[in-house]
Amino acid sequence: MxxxxxxxxxxxxxxxxxxxxxxxxxxxxxxxxxxxxxxxxxxxxxxxxxxxxxxxxxxxxxxxxxxxxxxxxxxxxxxxxxxxxxxxxxxxxxxxxxxxxxxxxxxxxxxxxxxxxxxxxxxxxxxxxxxxxxxxxxxxxxxxxxxxxxxxxxxxxxxxxxxxxxxxxxxxxxxxxxxxxxxxxxxxxxxxxxxxxxxxxxxxxxxxxxxxxxxxxxxxxxxxxxxxxxxxxxxxxxxxxxxxxxxxxxxxxxxxxxxxxxxxxxxxxxxxxxxxxxxxxETPWIVGDCEWSKDLKRKAVVWLSQKLNKPILKLADRDYNDHGMSEILGEGGAYEVNIKMFNHFQHTITGWPGGKPNADDTNRPERATPGKKRIIIFSPHPDDDVISMGGTFLRLVDQGHEVHVAYQTSGNIAVADHEAFRFAEFARELYEHAAGD
Incomplete structure (x- = not known):
């Protein structure tokens, strides 16, 4: 930024x-x-x-x-x-x-x-x-x-x-x-x-x-x-x-x-x-010129893909031009950028989320060694860990890692505490006011 x-x-x-x-x-x-x-x-x-x-x-x-x-x-x-x-x-x-x-x-x-x-x-x-x-x-x-x-x-x-x-x-x-x-x-x-x-x-x-x-x-x-x-x-x-x-x-x-x-x-x-x-x-390319670092380019391409609801490989030159991103198009245009970005993100996907032992991990986000790791999963709500990343969770356990889960809320409500209490307090105030009348 x-x-x-x-x-x-x-x-x-x-x-x-x-x-x-x-x-x-x-x-x-x-x-x-x-x-x-x-x-x-x-x-x-x-x-x-x-x-x-x-x-x-x-x-x-x-x-x-x-x-x-x-x-x-x-x-x-x-x-x-x-x-x-x-x-x-x-x-x-x-x-x-x-x-x-x-x-x-x-x-x-x-x-x-x-x-x-x-x-x-x-x-x-x-x-x-x-x-x-x-x-x-x-x-x-x-x-x-x-x-x-x-x-x-x-x-x-x-x-x-x-x-x-x-x-x-x-x-x-x-x-x-x-x-x-x-x-x-x-x-x-x-x-x-x-x-x-x-x-x-x-x-x-x-x-x-x-x-x-x-x-x-x-x-x-x-x-x-x-x-x-x-x-x-x-x-x-x-x-x-x-x-x-x-x-x-x-x-x-x-x-x-x-x-x-x-x-x-x-x-x-x-x-x-x-x-x-x-x-x-947050999206500086929308408002004017910016310094295009590798991270900013990746962020911008993901943003464009989500905004247009198009796969990265289907983004066109016009898509980039219409959204202030023409500067990141090289001689090969959208085709070259899309392939490069797709390959980058593809390499972040693996069937070995904790790293595959003794494998070439040069282009992977997780190292291959050590083979067994201590892993902590932060789950905003009980069952979010299973619903949102159950496959990854299972793979980590099956592949022998020591996995821990930290639940960040008690799970007794399905909405944020402040929202629930806000309406509960309003209802109580209304009841007390009516009782006073």
């Missing part, structure tokens, strides 16, 4: 407009401006520099700097850099007014897992921000007063002229703040029921999954979109799929983060791993 990293530029000085971004050939499938860094550390420093520049700009004009702040693992390094800049470079937060995105419902500000505690631990206790300028949704408002409280939170943001800058992370459900799937683009600050996957991802901060609150108070999507400037962060392979859906997918309440496509000044900050599923990295 060829990735162009941001090394010396800053988001502040070299930000590209959404219109200009979508017009670039390599990013033509991306509907949100993205910047890709070679690591979260450097990315966090660049984001912190932009925030610091905004604070100083507002200070020079004797204006309040209104920041929307996020919690979670992604912004921790941003806050660490801001603290460093305060202590080492004299960055003052006395003109800053902060509004946090969300808070778990039911947690007190003294709870270690609360987001108000998180913010004090990582930022507020280490800078000179005025306590009266700190705003974090309360998780201890009586249920019957929640609607009124949320309205007041909205009004307070508006009283400062709205958010100058909003910092966001993204959950695997596509939530921004705690706006879970189903949230509307016009939604405002409110109480929301957390998706099971969100609670599962946040369970590490609690003693157990059962201790993770089921509800939270969150800014709405509409509130977030009113911010003058938005920076959203995502790091690591676990975020790659939701990043692709957010950046390249259609706008949908199923993925609330896609609503950011409607904002005129938003940047998605990524690292190599979280960006890997974007079209320009």
């Amino acid at each position: 060829s990735v162009t990293m941001v090394k010396e530029s800053t988001i502040i000085s070299k930000r590209t407009s959404r219109k200009e971004w979508s017009a670039m050939e390599s990013t033509k499938f991306e509907k949100i401006h993205t910047e890709i860094f070679d690591g979260a550390d450097y990315a966090s420093k660049i984001i912190a520099q932009e925030i610091a520049a905004l604070i100083r700009y507002k200070t020079e004009r004797n204006e309040k700097c209104v920041l929307g702040l996020a919690t979670g693992s992604s912004p921790i390094q941003v806050y660490a850099e801001l603290v460093r800049m305060h202590k080492k470079e004299g960055l003052s937060f006395q003109n800053v007014v902060s509004f946090n995105l969300d808070e778990y419902y039911g947690l007190d500000k003294t709870d270690n897992q609360s987001y108000i505690h998180f913010m004090h631990h990582h930022l507020f206790d280490h800078v000179d921000i005025l306590s009266e300028n700190i705003n974090v949704p309360s998780g201890k408002i009586a249920f019957e007063h929640i609607a009124e409280y949320c309205t007041q939170y909205e009004e307070k943001i508006e009283s400062y002229g709205g958010l100058d800058f909003q910092l966001l992370g993204i959950g695997r459900t596509g939530h921004i703040g705690f706006n879970e799937p189903g949230s509307k683009i016009s939604s405002t600050t409110r109480m929301i029921t957390l998706d099971y996957l969100t609670r599962q991802d946040n369970a590490f901060a609690f003693n157990s999954m059962a201790d993770v609150p089921r509800k939270a108070v969150t800014m709405g999507v509409g509130t977030i979109l009113k911010a003058k400037r938005i920076v959203i962060m995502a790091y690591g392979m676990k975020k790659a799929e939701i990043v692709r859906k957010t950046v390249e997918g259609e706008i949908s309440s199923d993925v609330p983060a896609t609503f950011l496509q409607e904002h005129e000044d938003v940047t998605f900050v990524l690292d190599e791993n979280s960006a890997k599923d974007l079209t320009r990295f």
